[in-house]
Structures are given as structure tokens and as C-alpha cells.
Amino acid sequence: MLELRSLPTDCAARRSDSVCATCGARAFSVCSSLGVDDLAGLDAIAERVSLKSGEALIRQGESAVHLFNITSGSVRVYKLLPDGRxxxxxxxxAxxxxxxxxxxxxAFSAEAIEDATLCRFRKADYRALIRERPALETALLERATxxxxxxxxxxxxxxxxxAQERIASFLLDLPERDPIRPTEAGHIRVPMTRAEMADYLGLTIETVSRGLTKLKTAGVIRLLxxxxMLVDRPERLRAIAEGEA
Amino acid sequence: MLELRSLPTDCAARRSDSVCATCGARAFSVCSSLGVDDLAGLDAIAERVSLKSGEALIRQGESAVHLFNITSGSVRVYKLLPDGRxxxxxxxxAxxxxxxxxxxxxAFSAEAIEDATLCRFRKADYRALIRERPALETALLERATxxxxxxxxxxxxxxxxxAQERIASFLLDLPERDPIRPTEAGHIRVPMTRAEMADYLGLTIETVSRGLTKLKTAGVIRLLxxxxMLVDRPERLRAIAEGEA
DNA sequence: CGGCCATTTGATTGTCATCAAACTTTGTGG
DNA sequence: CCACAAAGTTTGATGACAATCAAATGGCCG
Structure with missing residues (x-):
């Protein structure tokens, strides 16, 4: 199911969020994402993985042998209750x-919500590498916090x-998490479905849909x-998100 | 408001969860909690803090100069919305x-929910120390994950x-987080009020109270x-927590 | 163009919040 | 040690918000 190729060695040189000529990955690489200069060691233990939308990279309950860094695309991380909630x-x-x-x-599952590429490491290899490179660990701790x-x-x-506050909060947070910046300001790329938004916000599909409609009707956003989406009145959206309305 | 004393240097030697003769702290020390042997350097930069129930150690929005390790007692960490939720x-x-x-x-506030003692570090000092002791950083990363x-x-x-599943889950998790183990199995120490439980579980005081009463009536727990509390039917409690009932 | 799936919109229900009051525990001072 | 006040908790009645059930609309791909 997973398509594997070895990681081109010069991937370590990528520092910008532009396209990598060698492996074709858009956005940040492992190295640039950690803000560490010289991570040649990482290449040696990395495998390249391509996933199509919906494919899993981690399944809850399976043995945790790998560790991933997303190179391009988006991933959902989730937990299930026995009855499917x-x-x-x-x-x-990225x-x-x-x-x-x-x-x-x-303790969780992870799946691509759109086509994605990743770097895959064996945890054992990665732990060994960390022992030699304290800068890597510092960067990881910063990320974790x-x-x-x-x-x-x-x-x-x-x-x-x-519900309304959750939806507004989500629309405000999403663009600053996603490294793919659209050209226009106020433009929001929404790579996930309504069902995924609902399961992220602790709501149902219907409530999410109604909430978006309400924001549209109020002239706060437009559904392109x-x-x-396009945020026409960001200050209004912010006020709603903080419960000041 | 904060009572400060310098940390006795031999606190670094404590490894067990018993009482420390020198500083009077019960339960784990900084050192034992991290599972690191030799952390003499930590003592040098640590101050000892005592808090009475309800007193704050961290206030949301204030400059983040300190870092704490709890020596004894319990602390609540919370965030507020503008309207007080x-x-x-x-x-x-500990x-x-x-x-x-x-x-x-x-980005949050923290207050003692019962009398507590803590070790306080200046973040700057602590960062400097970490640079010399990679084992400390490894332990912190593990904790963070x-x-x-x-x-x-x-x-x-x-x-x-x-609501019922949240309350059951809480009663199951609490004892394994709290290092103060009661003598009998199934015995749960609940150092927080119903209001605090409610604000942790995203419920109201009334719903928490009703939920506990319901568990009591069903013969799952006893309110000593x-x-x-005493769990009479742990398997039942677990089933409720996972939504299998 | 047709079928399928995702989304939107509508009607009704249910769970938990809110409002209210009685009861219990805790701490304080006489 | 008891009496009282204050705070915390329990129990009851009602209401609101979001879930559920149901149907219509819209977008996408063969």
C-alpha cells in the first residue's frame, strides 16, 4: 500500500518552502522545518513515502516502529471509540x-486527507541519531511544547x-497552521471535508454546515x-471565536 | 505571596517517593521524577516555593520567566474565555x-488546589543547564510526548x-496520575471540588453531581x-468510560 | 447525461445547561 | 464544644442548543 523510494541525499540541503527539484516535494523539508542547518545524518536513515488521499500511515494499536515527517500534503490524526465515534x-x-x-x-491513527509525501524513519535509528545531535532534540522539544x-x-x-465559536476559531487557526499560503489575504484553503471539520470540532456535519451558512449570511465570510473561503470581516470572526458576540 | 527558601542541596539525592527529611516534601522530587541520577546542577538554580490552596503560581498573560516542578500537592492548569468560562x-x-x-x-494560569510545594527555576538558567546535560532534555521530551x-x-x-462517559473516564484516570497511592485498591483520592471536575470535563457542577449519584445508585462506586471514593465494580466503570454501555 | 456522494436545509428530539431550592460540610467565633 | 455563617453539593423543574432523523440540492466523475 505504501509506495516507497529512497530519500535523495540532497534533500538535506532544502531550506526554503519552494519545490524540491530532486524529490518533487513542495513546502518545508524535515530540515527546514526544524530550523537545523546540517542534518545530513537524517537522510541516511530516511525513506520517502507517497500517500494518496485517504491512505493510512499510522493505525491505532499497531506496533510503533516508525516516525514520520510530512513533506507535502495534509494528514488527519484521530482516535476512535469502540462504537465508531x-x-x-x-x-x-508539511x-x-x-x-x-x-x-x-x-495510540492514534493517521491518514492523508489529500495526496501527501512523507519522510519515514525507524524510531530506533532516529533515537541513535539524536544521541549525537542535541540540536535535533532541542528542536523537537520546542515543537512538542x-x-x-x-x-x-x-x-x-x-x-x-x-458551535458557532468553534467554527470561527477553526477558520482563524487553519491558515496559520497550513504552510501553503494562498495569494490573497483572507483566503482560506480548506483541504478537509465537513465531516472532518465536525470530528475535529466535536460537532456534527449538519451543525458545521449550518454554522458556515450563518457566517456567510452575516457577511463575515464568503464560500468560494x-x-x-474568503474572510470579509476578520475582526468579526475573531470576536465570535472569543465569545464576545 | 510566595514563600521562598533556598533548596537544600541534598535534595538531588532523593530518588524515592518517600518524605524528604531535609525539605519536608512528600512524593517525587525533580530528580526522581525525571529518572536522572546526577542533577546537582539543578539544585544550584532552584528555589523552593510553598503555596496554600488557591494561590497562583502562573497567571495567563504574564511574562514567562519561571518554570516549576511540583514537589508535593496538586495544581490546576486552566484557560479562560473573556466572559469567564x-x-x-x-x-x-508531584x-x-x-x-x-x-x-x-x-498562555494559561496555574493554581494550587491544595497546599503545595514546588521547585522554581528561571527559564534562562534552566536553558543554560540543559545545554550541558542532554539527559535532562531527553527526559523532558519524553514527558512532553x-x-x-x-x-x-x-x-x-x-x-x-x-457526560456519564466523561465522569467514568475521569475516575479511572485520576488515581494513575496522582502519585499519592491510598492504602486500599479501588480507593480514589479526589483533591478537587465538583466545580473543578466540571471545568475539566466540560460539564456543569450539577451534571457532575448527578453523574456521580447515578454511578453510586448503580452500585459502581461508593462516595466515602x-x-x-471507592470503586466497587471497576470493570463496569471501564465499560461506561469506553461507551460500551 | 446519469449516478453517487457530499453538502445544505428542514423538522423534531434528547442531553445537558440553567434556574431554583434544600441539604451537607467546613470553618469560625463565642 | 456548640452555634452559626458561608461555601460546596445534591436534587428538582424547566429550557436551549446541538444531535438526530429526513429530504432536497449541488458538485464531481465516469
Whole structure:
């Protein structure tokens, strides 16, 4: 199911968010995403993985042997209850890591929500590498604490915000997480479906749809297509997200 | 407001969860909590802090100069919405760190929910120390990833579980987070109020109270006092928590 | 063009919040 | 040690927001 190729060695040289000529990946590479200059060691232990929309890279309960860094595309991370209820705990984009958590088995699943490319590492290899490169570990710790802060925000959203507030918050957060910046300001790329938004926001599809319609009717946003929105009144959106309306 | 004393140097030697003769702290010390042997350097930059129940150690929005490790007692970490709605993002106990997140200002508040003692570090000092001791950073990264996994569980709880499932989940998780183990199995120490439980579970006080009463009526738990419970049917509690009932 | 799936819109229901009051525990001072 | 006040908790009645059930519309791909 996973299409594998070896990682071109000069990928370590990529620092910008432009296209990499060798491996064709858009956006950030592992190296640039960590802000570390010389990570030649990473190439040696990395495999390149291509996923089509919907394909899984991590399955809850399986042995946690790999660790991934997203090169392009988007990924959903989620947990399931026995009866099938799903909570998406995060959307990940180019530059993000998946599977860092220690532990015998994966405690979550991860799937591409659009075609994606990734770098794959064996955890054992990666741990060995880290021992020689403290800068790598520092960068990872910084990332982990950022993710923890984001997780706390999401808990506030899920525990205490109304449906309308959750939707507004989501529209504000999404563009600053996604490294693919659209040309126009206020333009939001929405690579996920309504069902995925709902499972991320702790709502149903219908409530998400109604909430977006309400924002549209209020003149706060425009729905350019199912996957593209335009924020006409960002200050209004911000006020709604914080419950000040 | 904060009572400060210098940290006795031999605190670094503590490895068990017993009482420290020198500084009087119960449970884990910084050192034992990280599983690192020789952390003499930490003592040099640590201050000892005592808090009475309700006192704050971190205030949302203030400059993030300090970092804490809890020596004894319990702490609530929370975020507020402008209109006062509160989400408690976690309860912390002896051995836990608070304030690791990078960033100019604290993005949350933290207060003691019962009398507590802590070790306080200046972030700048602590960063300098880390540079010389990679083992410390490794331990912190491990902790951070554990906390991330816990945060994902909490998102599942807040986004997709019913009131009854949330309460059952909470009663199952609490004892394994709290290092103070009661003598009897199935005995749960509940150092927080119903209001705090509610703000952690995304519910109201009334719903929490009703849920506990329901568990009691069903013969799943007994309420020994407001702050002590006994689980009579753990398998039942687990089934409820996972939505299998 | 037709079929399928995702999304939107509408009607109704249910769970939990809100409002309200009684009860219990805790701490304080006489 | 008891009496009282204050805070926290439980229990009850009602209401609101979002879920569920249901149907129509719209977009996409063969």
C-alpha cells in the first residue's frame, strides 16, 4: 500500500518552502522545518513515502516502529471509540512530525486527507541519531511544547465554546497552521471535508454546515467553493471565536 | 505571596517517593521524577516555593520567566474565555513540570488546589543547564510526548464522550496520575471540588453531581466522603468510560 | 447525461445547561 | 464544644442548543 523510494541525499540541503527539484516535494523539508542547518545524518536513515488521499500511515494499536515527517500534503490524526465515534485531534501539514510519542503501540491513527509525501524513519535509528545531535532534540522539544499549547487551546474549544465559536476559531487557526499560503489575504484553503471539520470540532456535519451558512449570511465570510473561503470581516470572526458576540 | 527558601542541596539525592527529611516534601522530587541520577546542577538554580490552596503560581498573560516542578500537592492548569468560562486543561501532581512551553508570555494560569510545594527555576538558567546535560532534555521530551498523548485522550473525551462517559473516564484516570497511592485498591483520592471536575470535563457542577449519584445508585462506586471514593465494580466503570454501555 | 456522494436545509428530539431550592460540610467565633 | 455563617453539593423543574432523523440540492466523475 505504501509506495516507497529512497530519500535523495540532497534533500538535506532544502531550506526554503519552494519545490524540491530532486524529490518533487513542495513546502518545508524535515530540515527546514526544524530550523537545523546540517542534518545530513537524517537522510541516511530516511525513506520517502507517497500517500494518496485517504491512505493510512499510522493505525491505532499497531506496533510503533516508525516516525514520520510530512513533506507535502495534509494528514488527519484521530482516535476512535469502540462504537465508531471519532475525534480528530489534529490536522498536520508539511513540516509536522507524526509518531514521536514514546510507547510500545500507536495510540492514534493517521491518514492523508489529500495526496501527501512523507519522510519515514525507524524510531530506533532516529533515537541513535539524536544521541549525537542535541540540536535535533532541542528542536523537537520546542515543537512538542508548541503542540501542547495548541492542544490546550483545543481543549478550551471542545470543553467550553459554542458551535458557532468553534467554527470561527477553526477558520482563524487553519491558515496559520497550513504552510501553503494562498495569494490573497483572507483566503482560506480548506483541504478537509465537513465531516472532518465536525470530528475535529466535536460537532456534527449538519451543525458545521449550518454554522458556515450563518457566517456567510452575516457577511463575515464568503464560500468560494467547498474547499475555499474568503474572510470579509476578520475582526468579526475573531470576536465570535472569543465569545464576545 | 510566595514563600521562598533556598533548596537544600541534598535534595538531588532523593530518588524515592518517600518524605524528604531535609525539605519536608512528600512524593517525587525533580530528580526522581525525571529518572536522572546526577542533577546537582539543578539544585544550584532552584528555589523552593510553598503555596496554600488557591494561590497562583502562573497567571495567563504574564511574562514567562519561571518554570516549576511540583514537589508535593496538586495544581490546576486552566484557560479562560473573556466572559469567564473556564477550561481546566490538566491537574498536575508531584513530579510534574509546569511552564515548559516556550513563548514570551504564559498562555494559561496555574493554581494550587491544595497546599503545595514546588521547585522554581528561571527559564534562562534552566536553558543554560540543559545545554550541558542532554539527559535532562531527553527526559523532558519524553514527558512532553506523554502529556501530548494525554491531551489527545482529553480531546476525545471532550469532543465525543457523553457526560456519564466523561465522569467514568475521569475516575479511572485520576488515581494513575496522582502519585499519592491510598492504602486500599479501588480507593480514589479526589483533591478537587465538583466545580473543578466540571471545568475539566466540560460539564456543569450539577451534571457532575448527578453523574456521580447515578454511578453510586448503580452500585459502581461508593462516595466515602466528598473527596474520597471507592470503586466497587471497576470493570463496569471501564465499560461506561469506553461507551460500551 | 446519469449516478453517487457530499453538502445544505428542514423538522423534531434528547442531553445537558440553567434556574431554583434544600441539604451537607467546613470553618469560625463565642 | 456548640452555634452559626458561608461555601460546596445534591436534587428538582424547566429550557436551549446541538444531535438526530429526513429530504432536497449541488458538485464531481465516469
Amino acid at each position: 471519532r475525534q480528530i485531534t489534529g490536522f498536520l501539514f 513540516g509536522d512530525f507524526v509518531g514521536l510519542a514514546t510507547g510500545q503501540d500507536y 508548541h503542540e501542547l499549547a495548541a492542544a490546550q487551546n483545543q481543549m478550551l474549544l471542545l470543553g467550553r465554546k459554542t 467553493s467547498l474547499n475555499e | 473556564r477550561q481546566i486543561t490538566g491537574f498536575l501532581f 513530579g510534574d513540570f509546569v511552564g515548559l512551553a516556550t513563548g514570551q508570555d504564559y 506523554h502529556e501530548l498523548a494525554a491531551a489527545q485522550n482529553q480531546m476525545l473525551l471532550l469532543g465525543r464522550k457523553t 466522603s466528598l473527596n474520597e
